Amino acid sequence: MGQAVGHHLSRGVMKGRYLAGFLLAVLLAALALIWWAKSSRQPPLIVGGELPAPCRDASFEAVAYVVCEIDLRSYDIGVFQSGADGKAFGSLEKFDKAMADQGRPVLLAMNAGMYHQDLTPVGLLVEYGQEKAPLNLADSEGNFFLKPNGVFLVRKDGKTAIMETSAYAAARPDVMFATQSGPMLVIDGRLHPRFEQNGTSRYIRNGVGVRDDNTVVLAISRSEVSLGSFARLFRDALDCRNALFFDGVVSALSNGERMIVGGSYLAGPIIAVTGKKLATQ
Structure with a gap:
């Protein structure tokens, strides 16, 4: 027992x-x-790194930013997605290396629009005057389709602008470079009508504004920020009457040699700044 x-x-x-x-x-x-x-x-890895000449640190509404003010009389700016082999660069690091290997080092590079799984652009992409992806006028879900969305462009005469998508479709300007994204942050001095004052959606974000025909302003936050505050940065602090959102979470900025903000994130369209007349075929 x-x-x-x-x-x-x-x-x-x-x-x-x-x-x-x-x-x-x-x-x-x-x-x-x-x-x-x-x-x-x-949020993406914040690396540090030396700021390129056109860039500076800034603060707005208690959020730290890197702001790059590009005078197109002193610098060239272009939008790129793939190399000579037709394959997407895929990241800022790979793009920087490819440009350096070609003897065309860049001063700074930033992701510049949303992309599909295969890294092709969701909207319009024009490189060196050739349309690589068509204008997207569709309605759907997600930031890209939060109308009005828009197009950042550099005309063949070297002047720059940001146009609301339907205005671009009507005007069909003669452009050298263009990338479509969304939503617009600022439209003719007004904030996007769908933005809350300070919404709960917070990410590291980047975008582009145009101050005048010759001045492009790129900005990326170093910490999480709402779309409303990000839009006010361009309108109230950077004096841009039109500004366009590029992306969030995967936002990144490099100085051509190393990352300043962000990490090894995938990238579709890439905006790059070089010394004057270096970005030519």
Whole structure:
């Protein structure tokens, strides 16, 4: 009898240990899943790095930014997505290396529009006067389709502008470079009508504004910011009557040699600044 009781007790102890071990394994797996979910939502790696000549650190509404003011009388600016082989560069780091290998080093590069899984642009892309992807007038979900959206462009005469998409479709300007994205941040001095004052959606974001025919303003936040505050940066602090959102989460900026903001994130269209007349075929 005593042996039977001991046997049952031993089995009970073993079951208890097994159950405790199983519960511990479940707990560890749950903690790992929580850690992964949190880490996957972290903002991009903030690297540091020396700012290019046209760029400066700035602060607006308690958010730190890198702001790059490009005078097109001193610099060239273009939009690029793929190399001579037709393959997408895929990231700022790969783009910088490709340009350096060709003897065409860039002063700065930034992701410049949204893309599909194969890295092709969601909207219009024009490189060196050739349309690589068509204007997208569709209605759908997501930031790109938060109308009005728009097009950043550099005309063949070297002048720059940001146009609302339907205005671009009507005018069909003669452009050397163009990239379509959305939403517009500022439209003729007015903030996008769908933006909240300070919405709960916060990400590291980047975009482009135009101050006049010769001045392009690129900005990227160093920490998370709402679309409303980001739009006010362009209108109120950077004096841009028109500005266009490029992207969030994957936003990145390089100085041609290393990352300043962001990490090794995928990129479709890329905007790049070079010394005057260097960006020619």
